[in-house]
Amino acid sequence: MDDATDDGPDQFRQRLLALVGQPVGSHSASVAPDPVNQPMIRHWAAAFEDHNPVYTDTSFAAGSRFGGIVAPPLMLQTWTMATPKITGIAERGGSPVESEGTGPLSVFDEAGFVGTLASNSEFEIERYLRLGEVVSASTVIESISDEKQTRLGPGYFVTWATTYVDDAGGVVGRQRFRILKFRPPGVPA
């Protein structure tokens, strides 16, 4: 059943266990390409038809508990998303950027687990972000499940823990994110 690599199942499992505790993406923190800004907030609020005035109404926000415009709290993950290279994104399995060297998740892709599906997201919000703040995210792989049979094919649940900090290094939020890396039907091991 577990024919994930030529190494055999035990060696593949060892390679996966070696990923736990490793950073995802670059080894340093991912810095948001742009500071928290009104155009991206307005775009977000329009997409979700969220008319909360503390996101877009300057005078209302000034009189609110926040004292000014704040970013939607669940935009936290959006600020540090990689700026995508559109050309070739499908060929890269949906990865927005070309990996620098071999990222930790390439172990899965090389073994045919090229599909990615999010399954859980948990946020703790310490405070809301203000316009002009620059967010950084540090993400480590927290755990990797045993191989599971899912409706999409065989796969592994990978859990990441991300800490988001402001310019001064203060924690603004934390996230635990779980994805399924799966082998779609027809993809060889």
Added chain:
Amino acid sequence: MTTASSPVTLGWGDVEVGDTLPALVIDVTATVIVAGAIATRDFMPVHHDRAYANAQGAPDIFMNILSDTAYCSRFLTDWAGPGAMVRKLAIRLGVPVFPGSTLTYTGTVKGKSRVGEEGIVEVELQATNDLGAHVTGTAVLGLPG
């Protein structure tokens, strides 16, 4: 843009365990899914390219998880008001959301407590469509009063 009238924030004392939140109903189209994916800067092709989604075994493009957490926060603050603060949100995804479906958010107040000056309210929430439960989760809000 301005709102028609200043929206009201619920006071902690006005909320009771067992209260239900007003349902949020989203008529999901391809536009809804693509707009949400791009506004959250999620360019995974399964959220905008049907042919790519088909190749991954899905019948159509489907909603991304950053849109789910976005709709959860809208659902919570549409009810609690702009002076509420979302302090925690934890969701688990079940069935996918495809264009042409209707997604309905519902929720119930499960707990109340106080932390210093702030009133804390715990909410259990779900989003369901014709395939079943899409989102199940919990949230913690901070309310004045």
